[in-house]
Amino acid sequence: MDKKRGAEIEVKNLTVGYSGKIVLENLNFQVATGEIFCILGGSGCGKSTLLKHIIGLYEPIAGDILIQGDSIVQADEQHRREIMRRFGVTYQGGALFSSMSVAENVALPLEEYTRLTPKEIAATVEEKLRLVDLAGFGDYMPAELSGGMAKRAGLARALALNPKLLFFDEPSAGLDPITSAELDRLLMRLRDRFGATIVVVTHELDSVFTIADRIIMLDKQTKSIVANGPPALLRDTSPNEKVRAFLTRDGLKAAGTGGRA
């Protein structure tokens, strides 16, 4: 398979949907290595759907998705799992395993995929928890964490194997502005310090303008991408009125993008 330099993710002619009902049609875009890439759009336009297809949870109706040059669509199950191991995913509610403590959650991928000794694993877990400001919370059970803490713990688990590629579904939904700003800083730190590529589904415009290098905007009516580029540039110069309205929060209803959730 040809490895295109600079493209961490390549989406080609992708059509996704549920049991024959098409949600998004014929998408084409790339995510470059080392950038923070945001997926925007009105509620129900298919952002989560797109993300779940990119990470290989669902099979697309048509098209192809290349992760670091390997097709996650055509891969057999063994190979798909191998591709999945290269990236980390943080789920909306954290998706921590409720029967394990926070530390055990973070340790799980290390136990499964590395030959580290228990001591080294404990050290790595400690380091990851410190990274997300949860040092000292290793012994807590997921039920004892607040929503924001659970999300950050989920991030620590996603970071356990030092993936170069990270996916987020609405990282800041339900977080207070301060925690959400901290999360933004953390994402930028991951990009700048570790060269991580980060794909984020989000509604928060503040956060988009702070962190995103590039965005795509999805549209429910046309089932396609209506904008692709740096957020500030799109806000100021996009020929599409809907896009400008969305990015400036003006007249969302009037422009018919469906409003924000």
Next chain:
Amino acid sequence: MEQQLQAISRRFRPLLQDGTRPLEFIGRVAAELPALFRNGMRQRDLRYYLDLCGVQALPIVVLICLLMGMVMAVNGQIQFSKLGQEIFVADAVGLIVLKELGPLMVAMVMTGWAGSAFAAEVGTMKLDEQISALETMGIRPESFLVFPKLAAMLISMPILTIFGDAAGILGGMIIGVTSMKIPPVAYWTRTLEALDITTFVLGAAKSIPFALLITFAGCYCGFNAANNSQGVGRGATKAVVCSIFLIVVADVFITVLYSFIGY
């Protein structure tokens, strides 16, 4: 014509899938067996389920089997006293407990105790995206979640059945001694004469297929629960109903099988 055929196939495909999907599920779990033997399983999970399915279930299993033994003895007393042969209550209770009632009651209790818990647990994990999280970690959720439960059930069900058998016989003995005034030694000797080790082993062996059925029904219903809280509740109910049904069907088959070898 083609349209009609398609309509028919659309109508029956879900029915067919109801039949094939559980098999597919079992296949997906079984395919991971080699990896299980290579890597072992998480000891912590195994210990948790051993505690849940074994230690914690023991008191209720013993209590129910004891009471069932007593109930049978009382009924037996009514019948056998007509013949003046009350000592045969010991035979009746011993045989019924070892052959049917012990394994079956344990399976029923464990269906409610463990099967429903498995379904609710897996269903909630699915709802919570924990299953998706496992998958994107490259871990197969089916085997990761099923093996510890299955191992714990396969270990604890036979042991629970032994305890259940003993409790059932003890229950019969309590009635025999108190209500029928049979000396304990006489009741015990009679019980030993009526029973043999094969009867006991064949009865207890049933708990192995029962354990498999309860675990698979529970996990399968959890994995296929609808993605909402009502779905999780219905999944747990379904797990209980399915596994009771499957246990009874399996018991019929096993009884026929045993009858071929003369038991």
